[in-house]
Amino acid sequence: MLRYTLKRLLVMLITLWIIITLTFVLMVSIPGSPFNSEQSSNETVQANLEKHYNLDKPYVVQYLLYIKSLATFDFGPSISQPNQTVNDLLGRGFPISFELGIVTIIVAVISGIILGILAALRHNGIIDYIAMGIAVLGISIPNFILATLLIQKLAVDWELLPVATWAGPEYMVLPVIALATGPMAIIARLTRSTMLDVLTQDYIKMARAKGLSPWKIIFKHALRNALMPVVTIMGTLLAGILTGTFVIEKIFAIPGMGKYFVESINHRDYPVIMGTTVFYSAFLIIMLFLVDIVYGLLDPRIKVHQKDGE
């Protein structure tokens, strides 16, 4: 298990390094200086600005400085809002995005698993068709369209829930539904197919034969094994939810990280785009790493494999 963890850790660090390097190369390869836009006027100002941001130094030095600043969790300045750094934006926006993301994951996992189990237990029954119908719709409808429909129907037409911003639990309902439907659908389909597979296994028949209650069989024996694939795709789902927050936060005017990120793209505020991308990537990669570790802890085969290897 320790070897496995160390190996994953190494892969994680290399991936991070590649992203950081890629970001740097792309930043350098943008034609012109970031200060070439209409705001800057004379050459002295520009030269001073470049000096301030170390842009006059050779690329290698810039690269090392960049890595150094990232290692100390300094994600760089913002150009469109000169008084702010990416760290300020992260400090303000990230907690909100994180809250949205966590609630979304919890909702998606719980509802997805319940739908999947129901569908598997009533295989080819009405409940199965309804659950899979919801799942197919959830996969097919892009979240920004779902968000718009939800606002139109629930908030504007029926006035049940607030339209936008982030001021309390009731403001969370629509964005979370819009964001969680896709992952929920994927989890539901996956849970259903693995549950169907598991339920035909001999040890389930055995459990039935020895007279265990159906609930105990489902939760103690079947679900545990059926959940392994769900853990496997958690990383992908996290990435999807994270990128989903860009869109959802923009639509619902939630002052989270995603909204700042989209604004920085629209303003072509390169340092913020780069800084945020590195931050997001690091966050995701660390999450993937944690998912891998959890998977390693859950999956006995990895432990067995390690024993054989040593």
Place this chain on the structure above:
Amino acid sequence: MNQLKKQPVTATNIPDHWFKQVKQDESQAEAVYRPSLSYWQDAWRHLLKNKLAMLGLVFLILLGFMAIFGPIFSPYEVNQADLPNQYQPPSKKHWFGTDALGRDVFTRTWFGARISLFVGLMAALIDVVIGIVYGGISGYKGGRTDNIMMRIIEILYGIPYLLVVILLLVVLGPSLTTIIIALTVTGWVGMARIVRGQVLQIKNYEFVMASQSYGTKTSRIIRKHLLPNTMGPIIVQMTLTVPSAIFAEAFLSFLGLGIQAPYASWGVMANDSLGAILSGNWWTLFFPAFFISFTMFAFNVLGDGLQDALDPKLRKSR
């Protein structure tokens, strides 16, 4: 019948003339009476039985047809603005209504289909080519080559796909080509993994070993034996790549990084009309949104159906 009444026939006194000698025709002993079904014919038969997958397939064929010929049925140009007629609801004149600039949504929908399908298909195709080559080499060579190539994939797999796409498009500037490039830069990794897994499994089968012992060239073994046997999972993966590329393009349009005017994909159309729906002009959003969703739906159910049809092992459990 008369004879039967006179003398009841029992098992012991069956008259000889009732018997007829049938000569066994040795030459036909091995003949196959039913036409033999190839793997693909068999898969096709199974797919035909899957109603949902057929619905998807028919929809996609119709969509492809309309993407090519649809604009012919319309008297309007794609970007023909007609400001006095903005936000016309669907009518005989404008089947799908008009948008904020008075452009005909019907015409734009089919042009959008061209762009969206093109992006999706190209992304999938490039993924397949890179994935087959990379995964094929990695799986076939095995050993150390495989080890190194798989480590590279492992690292690339950890890179968040859409973030890199956004980053690339910010730097390269959004256009049809750069979007496709950005979508395939890390998109091929999944395909390569699948191909490698398949090749790894199939290369140990006897027919490959037989071929190797004849001294067949590696390239021929890969082309003639390994690839045809990996086609099933590759096709399934392709049908799932296309909708995810279409979705990614729509997502990028939403961030302002999608296809730029004068072209318009469904994503661009939907994004342009997100505000319009609140003022009640539902059709500007409805048609692109419907076609994005239904296309994703169609590809997904077709992919599921193909997976069932192409993998004989899966069939038994259903």
